[in-house]
Amino acid sequence: MAVKTKKLFPLFCLFMLICTTTVGAVSNLNITVTTDKQSYSRFESVQVYGNLVLDSSPVTDGLVALLVKNPSSNYIVMRTVNTGMNPQSPLIVEVRSVYSCDLNGNPKPDVSKGSLAYFNVTISNYDLVTHIVLATVNLYDKNNVALSLVSSNLPIPARSASSFIISASIPSWATSGNAAAYASAYTEWPEAGGTPYCPEESASFNILGGSSGPQPSTPNGSQGAYNLTFRLPPKCQVGTYVVYASSIYNGMTALANTVFFVKQPGDFDGDGDIDSKDIFAFLDAYIAYWSGNPWNPEADFDFDGDVDSSDVFAFVDAYIQYWST
Amino acid sequence: MNMKQILALSIAIMMAMSISLGTIKTANAQATVLSLQPGTISGPPPDLGETFTVTLEIADVTNLWGWAVNLAWGPTVLEMVGAPTEGTFLQPGTLFAAAPPDNVNGILPDMSCGRTTATGVSGSGVLASMTFRVKGYGSTTINITYSELLDPAIPHNQILHTIANSNFNLPPPPAHGPTAKFTPADGTWYMEGDSIFLDATSSTPGYDTVPVAEVCPITSYDWQIDFGNDGSVEMIFGGVTATILASIVGDVKVTLTVTAPDPTPPSGSGYSTTDTEIHILHIRAIPQGADIDIYTQRGGVGPDAQSDAFGPQELVILYAKVTYNNVPVANKDVAFEIQNADGTAIAYRTGRANSEGIATAEYRLPWPDEDPEAGFGIWTIIGTVDVSQVVVNDTCTFQFDYIIKIVSVQTLLQNNTPATSFARESSVKVNVTLSNIRKVDVATTVTITIYDEAKVPIAAFVVEISVTAQGQTWTAGTMTIPSWAFVGQATVYVNALTQLPSLSGVPCCPESAINFQITA
Numbered sequence: 001m002a003v004k005t006k007k008l009f010p011l012f013c014l015f016m017l018i019c020t021t022t023v024g025a026v027s028n029l030n031i032t033v034t035t036d037k038q039s040y041s042r043f044e045s046v047q048v049y050g051n052l053v054l055d056s057s058p059v060t061d062g063l064v065a066l067l068v069k070n071p072s073s074n075y076i077v078m079r080t081v082n083t084g085m086n087p088q089s090p091l092i093v094e095v096r097s098v099y100s101c102d103l104n105g106n107p108k109p110d111v112s113k114g115s116l117a118y119f120n121v122t123i124s125n126y127d128l129v130t131h132i133v134l135a136t137v138n139l140y141d142k143n144n145v146a147l148s149l150v151s152s153n154l155p156i157p158a159r160s161a162s163s164f165i166i167s168a169s170i171p172s173w174a175t176s177g178n179a180a181a182y183a184s185a186y187t188e189w190p191e192a193g194g195t196p197y198c199p200e201e202s203a204s205f206n207i208l209g210g211s212s213g214p215q216p217s218t219p220n221g222s223q224g225a226y227n228l229t230f231r232l233p234p235k236c237q238v239g240t241y242v243v244y245a246s247s248i249y250n251g252m253t254a255l256a257n258t259v260f261f262v263k264q265p266g267d268f269d270g271d272g273d274i275d276s277k278d279i280f281a282f283l284d285a286y287i288a289y290w291s292g293n294p295w296n297p298e299a300d301f302d303f304d305g306d307v308d309s310s311d312v313f314a315f316v317d318a319y320i321q322y323w324s325t
Numbered sequence: 326m327n328m329k330q331i332l333a334l335s336i337a338i339m340m341a342m343s344i345s346l347g348t349i350k351t352a353n354a355q356a357t358v359l360s361l362q363p364g365t366i367s368g369p370p371p372d373l374g375e376t377f378t379v380t381l382e383i384a385d386v387t388n389l390w391g392w393a394v395n396l397a398w399g400p401t402v403l404e405m406v407g408a409p410t411e412g413t414f415l416q417p418g419t420l421f422a423a424a425p426p427d428n429v430n431g432i433l434p435d436m437s438c439g440r441t442t443a444t445g446v447s448g449s450g451v452l453a454s455m456t457f458r459v460k461g462y463g464s465t466t467i468n469i470t471y472s473e474l475l476d477p478a479i480p481h482n483q484i485l486h487t488i489a490n491s492n493f494n495l496p497p498p499p500a501h502g503p504t505a506k507f508t509p510a511d512g513t514w515y516m517e518g519d520s521i522f523l524d525a526t527s528s529t530p531g532y533d534t535v536p537v538a539e540v541c542p543i544t545s546y547d548w549q550i551d552f553g554n555d556g557s558v559e560m561i562f563g564g565v566t567a568t569i570l571a572s573i574v575g576d577v578k579v580t581l582t583v584t585a586p587d588p589t590p591p592s593g594s595g596y597s598t599t600d601t602e603i604h605i606l607h608i609r610a611i612p613q614g615a616d617i618d619i620y621t622q623r624g625g626v627g628p629d630a631q632s633d634a635f636g637p638q639e640l641v642i643l644y645a646k647v648t649y650n651n652v653p654v655a656n657k658d659v660a661f662e663i664q665n666a667d668g669t670a671i672a673y674r675t676g677r678a679n680s681e682g683i684a685t686a687e688y689r690l691p692w693p694d695e696d697p698e699a700g701f702g703i704w705t706i707i708g709t710v711d712v713s714q715v716v717v718n719d720t721c722t723f724q725f726d727y728i729i730k731i732v733s734v735q736t737l738l739q740n741n742t743p744a745t746s747f748a749r750e751s752s753v754k755v756n757v758t759l760s761n762i763r764k765v766d767v768a769t770t771v772t773i774t775i776y777d778e779a780k781v782p783i784a785a786f787v788v789e790i791s792v793t794a795q796g797q798t799w800t801a802g803t804m805t806i807p808s809w810a811f812v813g814q815a816t817v818y819v820n821a822l823t824q825l826p827s828l829s830g831v832p833c834c835p836e837s838a839i840n841f842q843i844t845a
Contacts, residue, residue, distance in 0.1 A: 074752045075739055090497055090534070096367065103785055104827045114809060118785070126369070126496045128504070149752070153801040157766075157791050159369040159498065164788035169807035189739070 058224020060084035071239030180216030266318035391439030399465030400431030412451030502597035514627035615712030653682025666702025778813030
């Protein structure tokens with residue numbers, strides 16, 4: 001038996017060497033996703049960032065899909081950002097264009113608050129087989145508030161282009177002025193393992209009644225890092241939001257997610273209640289505002305740039321509502 | 326040098342002389358633009374091997390008498406096919422000439438036109454049009470490398486203008502091997518003794534991206550012919566096209582294998598050097614004596630064969646080919662009996678065979694006031710003819726139904742869970758499945774409109790999709806219910822249209838509707 005073991009030992013070593021070599025040759029694509037804070041107030045800016053790494057080296061030409069899901073499991077943000085520059089390899093599916101239009105597809109740059117806007121999106125499939133593409137259109141107002149997210153699943157035959165028109169409601173609370181539409185194409189929602197096909201395309205449109213603003217642009221990443229900033233809607237749901245990040249690179253996919261919390265209005269310290277500490281925090285903000293000192297913008301309940309009687313009433317309403325439930 | 330080239334050369338010389346001898350004056354301060362349209366062409370379409378037309382257009386010109394233009398393009402991406410043709414702007418009374426395109430270097434060395442009277446034309450219009458074929462993947466600009474616009478004065482004055490070129494781009498597909506394609510189509514019928522022309526020109530080359538991105542041309546076309554489709558190959562030969570004799574009655578299996586080795590190995594992963602396509606053809610015996618074959622404009626050639634489908638109120642054209650010992654018999658009267666899906670005869674017609682032995686008749690599928698869809702099903706056409714006191718007959722069947730049908734409509738959450746209740750400001754996904762009974766893909770425009778309880782349209786989605794031949798295709802639109810939607814019962818209306826009504830489109834089938842609840 002000892003002899004047999006002795007003979008088998010070199011084979012075992014060889015086997016282990018092969019296994020080690022094989023494992024070492026397998027590439028790993030990893031993605032991270034983080035938010036700049038864990039807790040946000042309504043209407044606050046959220047920065048999402050992270051890194052895409054292949055075998056400990058940053059991927060500088062990757063695409064990352066970012067999806068934000070609200071507490072009701074509705075998606076509110078769906079964007080594609082890069083990690084330095086857009087991929088250099090040929091695309092299989094590409095968003096060719098997006099523009100604001102009427103329901104017949106005629107360009108129409110102006111939309112009213114509280115009405116429906118329509119967007120025409122054209123996507124090309126350069127592959128030799130049909131792809132069922134998840135196409136999204138994500139709208140932002142002049143303040144970078146995520147207004148609406150609509151999508152389509154459409155089969156695009158091989159070597160052809162498809163267009164669709166989809167409606168999106170413009171909330172009455174949207175800020176007037178230059179707004180942006182970002183159109184992207186994915187294999188599926190990142191929550192279901194989907195990844196981006198291509199860089200996003202953007203278009204500007206005008207929400208009537210305001211001044212012009214900056215032209216839409218997708219933030220560029222750097223050295224394998226990506227980032228995206230958006231502002232939460234002023235009446236967004238309180239609760240836990242999930243951020244999904246996904247990417248595909250050299251045939252490998254990577255998925256990650258994180259969460260952040262949107263505080264109840266009036267919960268200044270983010271401890272989940274509205275108690276005396278929050279009353280004092282509100283009063284501090286009230287006094288600071290009327291004294292001309294820096295003040296906590298969370299006290300501006302109606303987002304009109306001050307802390308006045310309407311904010312006092314709103315805070316008291318929130319206080320009563322909290323203690324009566 | 327042919328006459329066209331001589332003419333082009335002489336015109337070019339005359340124009341050059343007029344330029345060199347005349348005083349060049351600025352005759353037009355208006356912003357005249359000489360352009361190639363469309364300004365941007367992004368394929369596919371057009372795809373490799375396909376053609377597209379570019380027009381040379383003039384805008385806001387005053388008193389144009391003649392023009393000359395030279396073009397250049399990337400010869401690896403595009404080639405000009407045929408000769409340019411003149412536009413209507415200077416017509417009538419013009420002399421138009423164009424030198425042959427040089428597709429090796431990608432240039433049109435000369436193209437010009439002048440009026441035969443000393444008068445000019447003002448305004449905007451088309452001067453010429455050119456057809457290009459896509460030779461390779463990539464980007465190129467079709468450039469106006471030389472241009473002049475002349476007025477009618479002697480000597481002619483140059484009309485100042487700016488030029489706008491046309492940009493072409495065709496991104497390549499991922500690396501792939503060649504694709505074998507050929508005609509005749511699978512299932513085609515032949516008569517014993519017929520020549521079967523095999524044509525593989527629609528096969529496409531491969532494309533590889535490593536170490537260089539390049540098209541991999543097909544180097545060989547290999548055919549295998551298995552008469553009887555019994556596994557034994559009777560014929561092997563090569564060539565892009567070939568002709569075989571339908572010598573044995575029964576099925577014949579035709580196998581085409583194309584080979585496209587990568588000219589610059591190594592190949593990328595997944596590159597396959599060969600591809601194969603198989604068609605089964607049918608060979609029927611030469612009818613002895615009298616024979617008749619009934620078919621429609623959508624096929625059905627062969628004994629008791631099935632034609633492609635028809636939709637409501639479509640015109641069905643009936644054909645009967647009458648032969649005797651496989652030779653057409655003219656002037657025979659053929660009786661057609663049209664039976665509906667119940668087997669009830671609804672019409673009788675008689676057609677007289679022409680010199681090719683073909684008799685025709687036609688009828689439109691009925692759409693009565695009451696329950697028109699009751700007529701859907703398999704319809705049968707019976708054709709009979711008497712040739713020398715021998716009565717022969719044949720049948721042809723086809724499916725009568727909506728060509729495109731909405732099979733199902735479903736409301737879902739974004740995670741694809743079926744749901745019938747949605748809150749304001751939440752997302753509702755509407756999934757639509759359509760069917761197509763034709764043997765070819767059919768494009769249709771799908772519209773989804775959502776009404777709230779007060780019948781206010783609160784969301785819409787429009788997409789044109791291609792529904793797979795004799796199959797089903799699905800699409801979905803995910804829309805947000807506005808905060809201002811009335812709570813209560815909402816309705817999703819789904820339509821399948823030939824095009825949008827503003828483009829004269831009409832419904833392919835009845836509207837489909839489902840309800841869901843909108844909650845506060």
